[in-house]
Amino acid sequence: MSQIFNFSAGPAVLPREVLxxxxxxxxxxxxxxxxxxxxxxxxxxxxQIIGEAEADLRELLxxxxxxxxxxxxxxxxxxxxxxxxxxxxxxxADYLVTGSWSRQSAREAARxxxxxxxxEPGEAAFTRIPPQAEWRLSRDASxxxxxxxxxxxxxxxxxxxxxGDAPHQLAPAxxxxxxxxxxxxxxxxxxxxxxxxxxxxxxxxxPAGLTLVIIREDLLGHAHPLCPSAxxxxxxxxxxxxxxxxxxxxxxxxxxxxxxxKRQGGVAGIAARNQAKAALxxxxxxxxxxxxNRVAREDRSWMNVPFFLADPALDKEFLAGAxxxxxxxxxxxxxxxxxxxxxxxxxPIEGVRTLVDYMKDFERSHG
Amino acid sequence: MSQIFNFSAGPAVLPREVLxxxxxxxxxxxxxxxxxxxxxxxxxxxxQIIGEAEADLRELLxxxxxxxxxxxxxxxxxxxxxxxxxxxxxxxADYLVTGSWSRQSAREAARxxxxxxxxEPGEAAFTRIPPQAEWRLSRDASxxxxxxxxxxxxxxxxxxxxxGDAPHQLAPAxxxxxxxxxxxxxxxxxxxxxxxxxxxxxxxxxPAGLTLVIIREDLLGHAHPLCPSAxxxxxxxxxxxxxxxxxxxxxxxxxxxxxxxKRQGGVAGIAARNQAKAALxxxxxxxxxxxxNRVAREDRSWMNVPFFLADPALDKEFLAGAxxxxxxxxxxxxxxxxxxxxxxxxxPIEGVRTLVDYMKDFERSHG
Numbered sequence: 034m035s036q037i038f039n040f041s042a043g044p045a046v047l048p049r050e051v052l053x054x055x056x057x058x059x060x061x062x063x064x065x066x067x068x069x070x071x072x073x074x075x076x077x078x079x080x081q082i083i084g085e086a087e088a089d090l091r092e093l094l095x096x097x098x099x100x101x102x103x104x105x106x107x108x109x110x111x112x113x114x115x116x117x118x119x120x121x122x123x124x125x126a127d128y129l130v131t132g133s134w135s136r137q138s139a140r141e142a143a144r145x146x147x148x149x150x151x152x153e154p155g156e157a158a159f160t161r162i163p164p165q166a167e168w169r170l171s172r173d174a175s176x177x178x179x180x181x182x183x184x185x186x187x188x189x190x191x192x193x194x195x196x197g198d199a200p201h202q203l204a205p206a207x208x209x210x211x212x213x214x215x216x217x218x219x220x221x222x223x224x225x226x227x228x229x230x231x232x233x234x235x236x237x238x239x240p241a242g243l244t245l246v247i248i249r250e251d252l253l254g255h256a257h258p259l260c261p262s263a264x265x266x267x268x269x270x271x272x273x274x275x276x277x278x279x280x281x282x283x284x285x286x287x288x289x290x291x292x293x294x295k296r297q298g299g300v301a302g303i304a305a306r307n308q309a310k311a312a313l314x315x316x317x318x319x320x321x322x323x324x325x326n327r328v329a330r331e332d333r334s335w336m337n338v339p340f341f342l343a344d345p346a347l348d349k350e351f352l353a354g355a356x357x358x359x360x361x362x363x364x365x366x367x368x369x370x371x372x373x374x375x376x377x378x379x380x381p382i383e384g385v386r387t388l389v390d391y392m393k394d395f396e397r398s399h400g
Numbered sequence: 401m402s403q404i405f406n407f408s409a410g411p412a413v414l415p416r417e418v419l420x421x422x423x424x425x426x427x428x429x430x431x432x433x434x435x436x437x438x439x440x441x442x443x444x445x446x447x448q449i450i451g452e453a454e455a456d457l458r459e460l461l462x463x464x465x466x467x468x469x470x471x472x473x474x475x476x477x478x479x480x481x482x483x484x485x486x487x488x489x490x491x492x493a494d495y496l497v498t499g500s501w502s503r504q505s506a507r508e509a510a511r512x513x514x515x516x517x518x519x520e521p522g523e524a525a526f527t528r529i530p531p532q533a534e535w536r537l538s539r540d541a542s543x544x545x546x547x548x549x550x551x552x553x554x555x556x557x558x559x560x561x562x563x564g565d566a567p568h569q570l571a572p573a574x575x576x577x578x579x580x581x582x583x584x585x586x587x588x589x590x591x592x593x594x595x596x597x598x599x600x601x602x603x604x605x606x607p608a609g610l611t612l613v614i615i616r617e618d619l620l621g622h623a624h625p626l627c628p629s630a631x632x633x634x635x636x637x638x639x640x641x642x643x644x645x646x647x648x649x650x651x652x653x654x655x656x657x658x659x660x661x662k663r664q665g666g667v668a669g670i671a672a673r674n675q676a677k678a679a680l681x682x683x684x685x686x687x688x689x690x691x692x693n694r695v696a697r698e699d700r701s702w703m704n705v706p707f708f709l710a711d712p713a714l715d716k717e718f719l720a721g722a723x724x725x726x727x728x729x730x731x732x733x734x735x736x737x738x739x740x741x742x743x744x745x746x747x748p749i750e751g752v753r754t755l756v757d758y759m760k761d762f763e764r765s766h767g
Contacts, residue, residue, distance in 0.1 A: 242647025280609025
């Protein structure tokens with residue numbers, strides 16, 4: 034097929050050069066005679082692969098020494114249970130709901146203990162981050178959970194919750210636990226501000242089937258007695274992500290993505306590109322009377338851009354025309370409708386330009 | 401590197417033509433312009449991939465209609481908890497320990513309820529399947545668990561437990577739950593004899609990170625209240641393995657392996673080859689006074705062949721010489737010592753011949 038641009042929300046586009054390297058090394062990794070898929074996870078070759086992946090990730094995000102990096106399985110949806118199983122400690126937790134994914138996290142967590150809603154979610158669509166002044170936080174929560182980027186709703190945090198002793202402030206000792214599935218590695222973050230960061234790999238990291246967890250060491254070791262050993266963070270950490278056989282090939286691809294990201298200037302370099310891509314798309318949408326994005330400007334996602342045509346009767350034609358130009362997977366999530374363009378790290382700016390050009394053409398012929 | 405033979409116990413050798421096809425399709429699957437890794441799991445393309453994988457698997461094992469095929473994550477070690485979380489139903493279960501893996505299964509299950517040991521495991525190494533006449537089975541167990549092939553110890557079931565009302569017989573209504581990680585798809589089985597069969601993919605199926613579960617429909621829907629939703633068999637089945645994002649690329653590779661297996665004459669065809677490969681190796685070992693396999697003949701594994709040199713002081717030299725001939729990963733598991741040759745479906749008989757030739761040469765020069 035000729036050039037396509039894949040706007041899937043995840044699994045999503047990967048850097049072309051990563052895929053080409055993976056293809057070239059598929060049957061013989063570095064002269065070993067083996068595919069990475071065929072290697073014992075305890076052998077020297079895979080030891081090098083996972084070691085470099087962790088080192089590169091630590092370098093990219095400047096992960097402090099007292100944080101552990103865990104390569105796990107099950108994605109963020111499994112973590113919705115694994116987080117409370119590990120971190121609730123028989124107490125309660127605060128959950129901030131800003132979209133579909135954090136709502137699902139809160140629902141699953143409620144099966145494991147008392148969950149306090151930081152704001153009362155309304156009936157309306159999720160189109161903003163509630164200002165912190167509106168939050169009601171517990172003083173004795175085991176943790177505060179939030180989702181840094183809502184993949185479905187296109188709502189993203191561009192700030193960190195302020196800490197302090199006021200009722201809307203996060204108490205200094207309470208760990209911040211963040212589902213960062215769809216914006217991890219898209220920009221610099223201060224890892225030391227978090228107790229635990231986790232995410233499925235299939236947006237900015239690599240193939241589905243790998244879950245990344247970055248956790249402060251002192252939070253390990255308090256799992257619920259019924260937490261499966263394979264999902265007990267302390268067990269995983271003690272066994273260097275090899276209590277159960279890790280998803281070796283997915284870790285290898287993630288490692289190639291990390292090296293690619295370093296060549297892009299790291300997370301600072303990619304953040305500038307991500308911001309430019311998002312600006313290009315939002316600026317055009319805002320200038321147009323034909324398309325609309327409903328998220329508050331200051332809370333708009335750089336990763337997932339939902340947008341609506343003025344006349345939803347044209348949605349099908351829009352999607353068909355996009356497909357013809359090689360602009361794939363633009364249909365919005367069924368719970369939101371309309372369109373969604375996911376423009377993760379690996380989406381080149383040419384993809385966004387081509388999309389905007391098509392949107393202009395479509396507006397011209399249908400506006 | 402020149403020709404190698406990879407005797408790893410898992411992740412393990414994959415069919416060469418599967419890897420070559422995966423390499424050729426890496427950047428553009430069937431003209432889609434996308435890598436399989438980049439596809440939405442809910443798109444038509446991946447729908448075709450997972451649909452064919454399930455259909456081919458059902459054909460290979462003649463899976464009856466009232467069994468569900470689940471593509472999960474976490475491997476057999478996670479299933480050690482997921483099985484009791486789903487199937488214990490507040491009751492007790494019987495566990496038969498025949499090696500390291502079933503022992504670990506029983507230990508993890510004991511965290512979730514009362515576990516009865518079918519035989520009292522001794523202190524000695526695992527070198528046989530206790531005859532069923534020695535078993536003590538409960539009349540009211542929620543299930544009987546066993547491991548069909550012990551990867552570390554090289555002990556394999558070549559028969560199914562007899563059912564009946566005697567104390568050593570399995571009561572007709574009690575489901576048989578089997579960890580088949582290292583022998584699934586290596587020979588024909590009667591799926592209808594099992595309540596649940598499960599296994600990590602990284603021996604006979606595909607890449608690590610995929611877990612296969614085949615379960616009788618009536619066993620779904622009784623999960624423990626604290627079972628994570630992503631690991632509740634009923635939730636996974638209802639969502640056709642897409643409650644959480646499945647390990648899409650691993651499923652794609654598994655699908656290619658299933659098609660390869662059909663080209664080998666299916667499980668009957670591969671079973672004949674597996675038996676021939678195992679016979680070649682065991683016959684030589686038994687004829688030699690230099691090498692020894694300690695497993696009872698009738699319980700020897702066709703998949704994993706542990707063997708010992710008469711003089712363990714020669715182990716290092718044996719391994720170094722093997723490596724020089726491209727015979728890789730022959731070191732025995734640390735708990736057993738000696739050597740281990742894993743000869744799964746994808747190991748060609750040439751690999752076993754080359755190994756036996758090397759063993760003969762080594763015996764000649766050191767015997």
